[in-house]
Amino acid sequence: MKLSNKRRLFLKSAVATSSLGVAISAGLLTPSAVLASWPETAFTAKSSADAINALFGATATQSDKVIVDVNDVAENGAIVPVTIKTSLENVENMSILVNENTSPMTASFNLQPEFGDSVSIRVKVAKPSDIIGVVKAGGKLYSNKKHVKVTQGGCG
């Protein structure tokens, strides 16, 4: 991640701190759960659009060069394998969001040029949901999605 982006994130988190303080004093969050480096705003945002905007300060354009690989049906929502793959060049970040989860932002990978073209991980899916893959490449944001049906929710 470029320094300028980090600075932007820092500014955003500084702005968000005041509301975070309120949340802590209201007992909604325990202080130990709040790590300085963790992008709290993006990871607790209730919608995918808010989460993407909080993390990148931009909205993503739909692109076929981002591939979200997930089974059509997942029997167990607690363990849903997801792969994000891209043919884009100069990839700086790959992120995974589960649209219908209470907090959609699931994982955000900041990548160096040596990193390959895909990342695979297992996620929890509470109910049938689009899985959104976001790729930041050459300073621009791209995304794609795929729907997964779950027969048993993964967050209970």
Added chain:
Amino acid sequence: MSTSVKIRAKAKGDMVVIKALWSHPMETGLRKNKDTGELIPANFINHIKCESAGKEIMNADWNATISKDPYLSFSYTGNKGDEFKISWADSTGETGEKATKVK
């Protein structure tokens, strides 16, 4: 409970394929203890960093919505014999790291 990770690092041509499996509860903080009805406190890995031969190749922020006992797989440009290292931190402040030689 202390967290551990198993890593498989295998060279394939000029790429190295990583498969990593942690043992970690990844508690969201929203689940209730079925006997007492009390909330089980949040405890999830929220940051990881991967290095190849001392150089960072990826760092990531994770949410509690990563499955219990996280599994992660990816590849990177690297060589057999290099050292590959993963370090992580969870939301309770526990940290750990593990290094392995690429086979």
